[in-house]
Amino acid sequence: MRVVFAGTPEFAAVALDALLAAGFTVPLVLTQPDRPAGRGMKLQASAVKQRAVDAGIPVAQPQGLKLDGKYATDAAAAREALLAADADVMVVAAYGLILPQWVLDLPRRGCLNIHASLLPRWRGAAPIHRAIEAGDAETGITIMQMDAGLDTGDMLLVGREAIRADDTTAVLHDRLAAMGGTLIVQALQAASLTRTPQPAEGITYAHKIEKAESRIDWAQTSLEIECRLRAFDPFPGCVTEFDGEAIKVWRAQIVAGQGEPGLVLGRGADGPIVACGQGALQLTELQRAGGKRGPAAAFLQARPIQVGERFDA
Known part of the structure; x- marks a missing residue:
């Protein structure tokens, strides 16, 4: 089976690794163009491109795929590469570009998507973040037959994964990436799969994470804030202000307490206790501007916080 792969971040690279390990022929990889990154803002290849180059797989990096759009020249070149690849199927994982109908129609078995949620919950760009932020008890991976809609296609395989009380997006991401690789191999190796339309009820959208969301609203409940801290770890983090200084809060524990939101109620050995709209949080991992994240106890030695x-x- 000839499998064209389209993906960009590490989540997708794990799936590409799984396909190669299972012995599938991958004649072409599509991924996002190199982007500036790091302190020097040097161009950096995506995780998927790095894997493809290491494996000697040709890579296409169109800026767009609409044949009549702004990047029509890129799209035409990508079309030629896809035709030459002669794919039986395309596997898509966190690619970052919407596939127009001509792409969906090109592979003989269509396009399969590895989506990190239990569809139809959390369609869209940030399903792992939003599941943790919402306090969901479980999430998972859906292998979906792609159509022209946003994560609306029929479901082929579903894997379920409990969200643990201490899961951050980084930790849950790694478990789901591994599950995605396993399930896509199963889907491609299966003699046949039942296509199940998504339910019409329970649809939610995982909108892209905006940096403006990182500011902590102490009027929220302790549970809401704690979930957001874990959801926004490692990006973009959650920020609050203390004595005119921006402080990132990375970890906190829900504790008993009540008071005006944002008020310091106490100083435990593991960090300050801060009142929320309902309940309180003990802040256990903090980061000053320009510093490194670390235990709140070390932060308190450098900057005492008083009740x-x-x-x-």
Whole structure:
């Protein structure tokens, strides 16, 4: 079976590794163009491109795929590469470009998507983040037959994964990436798969994470804030202000307490206790601007926080 692969970040690279390990022929990889990254803002290849280059697989990096759009020249070149690849199927994982109908129609078995949620919950760009943020008890991987809609295609395989009380997006991402690789290999090796339309009920959208969302609203409940801290780890993190300084809060524990939102209620050995709209949080991992994230106890040695002071004051 000839499998064209389209994906960009590490989540997708894990699936590409699984396909290659299972012995599938991958004649072509599509991935996003190299982007500036790091302190020097040098162009950096995506995780998928790095894997493809290491494996000697040709790579196409169109900026767009609409044949009549702004990047029509790129799209035409990608079309020629896809035709030459003569694919039985295309596997798509976190690619970052919407596939127009001409792409969906090209492979003989169509296009299969590895989506990191239990569809139809959390269609869209950030399903792992949003599942943790919402306090969901479980999530998973859906292998989907792609159509022209946004994550609306028929489901082929579903794997379920519990969301643990201490899961961050980084930790859950790795478990789901491994599951995605396993399930896509199973889907391609199966003699036949039942196509199940997605339910019409329970549809939610995992909108892209915006940096503006990172500011902590102490009027929220302790549970809501704690879930968001884990959802936004490692990106973009959650920020609050203390004595005019921007502080990132990475970890916190829900504790008993009540007071004006943002008020410091106490100082435990593991960090300050801060009132929320309902309940309280003990902040256990903090980061000052320009510093490294670390235990709140070390933060308190450098900058004591007193009972009665306020965050976001």
